[in-house]
Amino acid sequence: MKNTDDIKLDAKIPADHRLVEITDDSVELYKILKFEGMASSGGEAKALIASGQVIVNHGVERQKRKRIVPGDVIEFDNDKIYIQLKTIVTNDIASKPECAESSLEDKLGKESS
Numbered sequence: 001m002k003n004t005d006d007i008k009l010d011a012k013i014p015a016d017h018r019l020v021e022i023t024d025d026s027v028e029l030y031k032i033l034k035f036e037g038m039a040s041s042g043g044e045a046k047a048l049i050a051s052g053q054v055i056v057n058h059g060v061e062r063q064k065r066k067r068i069v070p071g072d073v074i075e076f077d078n079d080k081i082y083i084q085l086k087t088i089v090t091n092d093i094a095s096k097p098e099c100a101e102s103s104l105e106d107k108l109g110k111e112s113s
Contacts, residue, residue: 013082017073021086026067029056029074032083038076048076 013019020036030045032038033054039045046064048054054061055075056068068074070085 013084014073014080017080017082019084020081021084022068022070023086025085026069027083028064029054029061029066029068030064032068032074032081033076036081038074038079038081053077 020032030039030042030049033045033048034040034042039048049064049066050062052060052062053076056066057073068083070083072083074081074083
């Protein structure tokens with residue numbers, strides 16, 4: 001049986017950033033903006049990115065479907081988020097959780113249902 005109480009943190013989160021955990025290796029940028037409330041819709045998120053208003057890792061990002069990976073930092077409208085892979089440590093081996101708490105992928109799955 002897996003012990004889901006032990007969560008391994010990938011890195012320290014900068015003090016002025018909020019944490020967003022993903023359970024997949026990468027997620028498209030516009031989806032993060034939408035599901036984290038930085039944009040009201042996917043269309044709005046894509047427009048914000050295309051207009052150069054979104055910063056990824058200290059540079060303007062214009063690729064709407066840019067794959068965001070753990071360790072990336074996204075900035076928009078005074079909101080800064082740090083992306084981290086949500087992993088569970090089981091017998092000193094890190095693995096993806098079978099059932100993660102509220103994560104971005106949970107929100108993505110709810111949209112397509």
